[in-house]
Amino acid sequence: MIKLSTFSKKSISILVALLFLGSSSFVQAQESTQKSKSFEWEASISQMSKTNLLEVLACDLAVRYKFSDHFSAGIAITPSCMMALDQPFGGYFYAPIMASFRYDFATQKVASPYFILDAGGSFIGLEGLQGRFGVGVSINAFDNCSLFTELGISTLHLETAWVPISVGIRF
Numbered sequence: 001m002i003k004l005s006t007f008s009k010k011s012i013s014i015l016v017a018l019l020f021l022g023s024s025s026f027v028q029a030q031e032s033t034q035k036s037k038s039f040e041w042e043a044s045i046s047q048m049s050k051t052n053l054l055e056v057l058a059c060d061l062a063v064r065y066k067f068s069d070h071f072s073a074g075i076a077i078t079p080s081c082m083m084a085l086d087q088p089f090g091g092y093f094y095a096p097i098m099a100s101f102r103y104d105f106a107t108q109k110v111a112s113p114y115f116i117l118d119a120g121g122s123f124i125g126l127e128g129l130q131g132r133f134g135v136g137v138s139i140n141a142f143d144n145c146s147l148f149t150e151l152g153i154s155t156l157h158l159e160t161a162w163v164p165i166s167v168g169i170r171f
Contacts, residue, residue, distance in 0.1 A: 040064050040072055044148070044168025051162045055083045056154070058164065062100050069107040076100040076118055082126065094126035104138070112138045116150065128157045138170060146170045 045059040057080065064074030076098045083091030098120030105113045118132040136150025148168055155161045 038066055039074075040066055040170055042076075042148075042168060042170040044150075044166040046164035046166040049154075049162035049164045050085070051160050053085060054160065054162075055085060056162050056164070057081045057083075058154075060166065060168070064100060064102060070104050071102070072104075073099070073101045076120075078118075078130070078132075092126045094122045094124070096120050096122035096130045098130065098132070110140055112140070112146075114138060116152070130154065130156050131158075132164075134164075134166070136166075144171055 040063070042062045042064070043059070046057070049056045058078050059080075060076055060078045062074060062076035064072035066072045077095055078098065079093070079095045081091055081093050098118040100116065100118045102114055102116045114136055116132070116134045116136065119130075121127070121129040132152050132154040134150040134152025136148050136152075138146040138148040140146045146169070148170055150166050152164050152166065153161055154164055
């Protein structure tokens with residue numbers, strides 16, 4: 001468990017933003033070296049979400065195998081930071097690993113609505129099961145590249161839930 005008492009919220013936000021930018025560069029490098037269209041790579045970040053006692057900031061890195069034009073499944077890691085509302089400079093960092101499933105409704109359109117379901121857990125740091133369900137829309141920006149936004153509901157231990165709004169890029 002990593003205690004974040006020495007970091008401010010601004011420092012944590014900058015750290016997560018740098019992680020997001022670095023991962024998107026990694027995804028671009030992987031896409032340029034791998035010509036297979038059977039995999040999709042994704043990176044996203046969500047806004048600070050509040051629960052009854054916590055604030056949660058998370059990003060999401062995923063790779064999925066495309067079984068068809070509509071369905072893909074794979075693995076995601078979600079580096080997250082949870083901070084208590086009554087202790088603005090304390091918190092915990094953890095990174096759950098989850099199975100990730102996505103279903104696209106209209107794959108040949110400029111805008112494609114989809115739903116996503118992630119389930120897994122963190123076994124290092126803040127331990128526990130986590131899940132996420134979301135609906136979103138992808139906008140095809142370039143060949144093999146889309147921008148997306150999604151609204152979801154995430155839960156930790158089935159006790160704490162929050163509503164993240166995420167934005168990201170998919171290759």
